Amino acid sequence: MTVARSSLFASSLLSLGLLVACGDDGRPSDDDGITTDDIGTSDTVGTSDTESSTTFGTDIDTTTGCDNPCGDECCGDGEVCNQDTQTCELDCGDDEPCGDPAMCCGAGELCYAGGCIVPGDPCQVGVCATDTETGCKENEVCDGELGLCVPDIANSNCTYQPEAGVFDPVPRFTWGVRKNRNCMTDADCQKEEVCTAGTCAVTWPHITPEADDNPNHYQAVSTPAVGDLDGDCIPEIVFNTYNGQNYTTNGILRAIRGDTGAKVWTFSDANYRSDSGATPAIGDLNYDGIPEVINPGQGSWLYAVDNQGNFLWQSDNYAGSGKSGSPSLANMDLQGDAEVVYGRTIFDSQGSLIWQGTGHEGNNGSVGKLSCVADLDGDLRPEVIAGGTAWHFTGTVGTDFMGSQLWTNGTDGFCGIADFQLDGIPEVVVVRSNAIDILDGVTGTKLAGIAIAGGGAGGPPNIADFDGDGFPDIGTAGGNNYVVVQFDGINTMTQLWQADTKDGSSQRTGSSVFDFDGDGRSEVIYGDEWYLRIYPGVEPDCTLNPPGPGCDGNMTDAEILFIDINSSRTRAEYPVIADVDGDFKAEIILSTNNESSQGNIGDAGIEVFEDRLDNWVGTLPIWNQHTYHVTNIDAKGGVPLVEENNWEVPMNKPHNSYRRNSQGAVENCAPDLVLQDLEQVGMCLADVTIKVRVCNQGCLGVGPGVKVTFSEEDAGVLGTVETDAAIAAGACQTVEITVPSPGNPPFHVSATVDDDGMGMGALNECIEDNNSIGPKEMCISIG
Numbered sequence: 001m002t003v004a005r006s007s008l009f010a011s012s013l014l015s016l017g018l019l020v021a022c023g024d025d026g027r028p029s030d031d032d033g034i035t036t037d038d039i040g041t042s043d044t045v046g047t048s049d050t051e052s053s054t055t056f057g058t059d060i061d062t063t064t065g066c067d068n069p070c071g072d073e074c075c076g077d078g079e080v081c082n083q084d085t086q087t088c089e090l091d092c093g094d095d096e097p098c099g100d101p102a103m104c105c106g107a108g109e110l111c112y113a114g115g116c117i118v119p120g121d122p123c124q125v126g127v128c129a130t131d132t133e134t135g136c137k138e139n140e141v142c143d144g145e146l147g148l149c150v151p152d153i154a155n156s157n158c159t160y161q162p163e164a165g166v167f168d169p170v171p172r173f174t175w176g177v178r179k180n181r182n183c184m185t186d187a188d189c190q191k192e193e194v195c196t197a198g199t200c201a202v203t204w205p206h207i208t209p210e211a212d213d214n215p216n217h218y219q220a221v222s223t224p225a226v227g228d229l230d231g232d233c234i235p236e237i238v239f240n241t242y243n244g245q246n247y248t249t250n251g252i253l254r255a256i257r258g259d260t261g262a263k264v265w266t267f268s269d270a271n272y273r274s275d276s277g278a279t280p281a282i283g284d285l286n287y288d289g290i291p292e293v294i295n296p297g298q299g300s301w302l303y304a305v306d307n308q309g310n311f312l313w314q315s316d317n318y319a320g321s322g323k324s325g326s327p328s329l330a331n332m333d334l335q336g337d338a339e340v341v342y343g344r345t346i347f348d349s350q351g352s353l354i355w356q357g358t359g360h361e362g363n364n365g366s367v368g369k370l371s372c373v374a375d376l377d378g379d380l381r382p383e384v385i386a387g388g389t390a391w392h393f394t395g396t397v398g399t400d401f402m403g404s405q406l407w408t409n410g411t412d413g414f415c416g417i418a419d420f421q422l423d424g425i426p427e428v429v430v431v432r433s434n435a436i437d438i439l440d441g442v443t444g445t446k447l448a449g450i451a452i453a454g455g456g457a458g459g460p461p462n463i464a465d466f467d468g469d470g471f472p473d474i475g476t477a478g479g480n481n482y483v484v485v486q487f488d489g490i491n492t493m494t495q496l497w498q499a500d501t502k503d504g505s506s507q508r509t510g511s512s513v514f515d516f517d518g519d520g521r522s523e524v525i526y527g528d529e530w531y532l533r534i535y536p537g538v539e540p541d542c543t544l545n546p547p548g549p550g551c552d553g554n555m556t557d558a559e560i561l562f563i564d565i566n567s568s569r570t571r572a573e574y575p576v577i578a579d580v581d582g583d584f585k586a587e588i589i590l591s592t593n594n595e596s597s598q599g600n601i602g603d604a605g606i607e608v609f610e611d612r613l614d615n616w617v618g619t620l621p622i623w624n625q626h627t628y629h630v631t632n633i634d635a636k637g638g639v640p641l642v643e644e645n646n647w648e649v650p651m652n653k654p655h656n657s658y659r660r661n662s663q664g665a666v667e668n669c670a671p672d673l674v675l676q677d678l679e680q681v682g683m684c685l686a687d688v689t690i691k692v693r694v695c696n697q698g699c700l701g702v703g704p705g706v707k708v709t710f711s712e713e714d715a716g717v718l719g720t721v722e723t724d725a726a727i728a729a730g731a732c733q734t735v736e737i738t739v740p741s742p743g744n745p746p747f748h749v750s751a752t753v754d755d756d757g758m759g760m761g762a763l764n765e766c767i768e769d770n771n772s773i774g775p776k777e778m779c780i781s782i783g
Helices: none
Strands: 079-082 087-090 110-112 115-117 140-143 148-151 169-177 194-196 199-201 225-227 236-241 252-257 263-267 281-283 292-296 302-305 311-314 323-326 328-330 339-342 345-347 353-356 367-370 372-374 383-386 389-394 402-408 414-418 427-432 435-440 446-451 462-464 473-477 481-487 493-500 512-514 523-527 531-535 562-565 576-578 587-592 604-611 673-681 687-696 707-712 716-722 732-740 747-753 772-778
Touching (some): 225 281, 225 576, 281 328, 328 372, 367 414, 414 462, 446 481, 462 512, 481 523, 523 587, 673 747, 673 772, 687 707, 687 747, 687 772, 707 732, 716 732
Parallel strands (some): 323 367
Antiparallel strands (some): 079 087, 140 148, 169 604, 236 252, 252 263, 292 302, 372 383, 389 402, 414 427, 427 435, 473 481, 481 493, 512 523, 523 531, 576 587, 587 604, 673 687, 707 747
């Protein structure tokens, strides 16, 4: 038999491949009568008896018995000729072969990630950081391209432990109006600014309010709230702004995108101006799956807008005083809609006042209302805590809802809740009038107290394990110092460390905590009148054994992890930590202002910082209110019917914290990106299209924009593309690239994920040496 090779070249459409093949490929060997000596130049295929011929582009002498010619091959039993590639492949009927080696999927199966699987039920597509509910069963994930549940390939043991304290915060974007700062060198400017022609200039995206978007309202002194309002997988930042020095009146509420700072909406109705120093609350009050925003007005009332910034209601008036507070959202009767708690007042989901207490309001001096909501007595129903008073509730909202005082002790102040004795019973922390007190959560009895070093009224407390000993500690800011104190669980509080700060204005500024590097010790994020700082949980020398000379209880700027120019007149605001851009990793979000002589060295508006080294661990995409404590809200903004106790969950390692965000289910969880199914799409013409499947085998998702670089063995880099959506843990996404033909075929193509085209990656993964696939032979030349 004589076989002639055609000069055609065609695509090599490689099917999904991971599993083993089913049986022999059926192709004839050299022993079957086809050798290189049999190759000729005839363009026809003849039959042995009739001498008739059929033109195939490749002629085969059928006297040798080949009934299924294909390019320079003769397909055997169970094979079919792929007309694009002119190669023999397994005959799977209307379906393409699956895997490498190839196999045919059975009835009800489909080829997925190189193997035949029985898919699950249809599922919700677009799973991302803000929406992890898919409708799939345990050990399944939703494949967004198929719209079906598929086996979960995520590895819950995939972790990455960054070096403690090693990170490099840089601005992701800023919003507002920049301050014109003169400079001689870059050192005179904010981090990442450059000194250009004597002026500090940004090197990151900065968004200035448009001329038709109330451009004079750019000052911000409220704690930003973070949540995904529109369900697009990217959280919004919601905050109040003001003009001039109207830091408690005439506020305008804004929502901007958390990834770019672009405007989402502005609520500027002159009839409903806000307390511009107040913190809005985000939550789904009526359980329709869409969150609302509740904001303190400039009078003695609240107002609500929907997720698109449309006005919903103005509340009844409340009694009392205090500015720069925040609502707390909770379901007070464990049924129906959620309620809005503001100080010692409770409103229903439509703003109607349903209960109001007397006495404490959650104020420290003139700043407040900030109240806590928690089940102190273990009956599942939440209590309201404002300053040194707690109230208990009975009945049903709308019928017989009533409140009564559970206990009261001392004066008003700012609260926090945690279990300091690790006995399952919470304690209440109250910061008030230059003191930090711990009260028994059930009886209100004062267990211990300590003065704030350096004086000052004291800011809202944050609670976390600062030193990694397994017990919660307390941090707060005074007028001249930031202090961290410990409680011995009996009757004594001691100071762990203090740091010099500058807050002669309010002396009540808030702060937050987060374990950025996952080493078990929480870091403090605090902004005073001049600077944003990240403090380690303990002084570095205190981690040595034996402790070094710097372990002296005085945290200096030489010991801190990060410092940058920040500007604020200060109220009760603080930076928050959340995954604000949908990349599953932590960012810092803070407000700034510069209209006061006490804090005027920086810009005014909103700033978002991320870690250039990708060493910050994962966290939740929400921080919905000033008294945020993880269990009070879910990632989509849902208010729980019955809130789990922060100090009891998760069971193996409870949050037991306040004003601190969580890593999630697995500590130091990391992605593990691999590539599968590198294929050529269609035929090789002047352009070649190649696709590959990006799969995340880790336990932490990645956001959109992951780079995938394609290269060819001789031509080098062909190009780089980016994923266009988040890839949750266990999920996959296909990307493709079209490039000019890189030379003479065949081509040997490879692809690498998390590669910018110059061999540099952006993500820290649990496995770093499995990001590539190939080379694969494509555009096989026939002849």
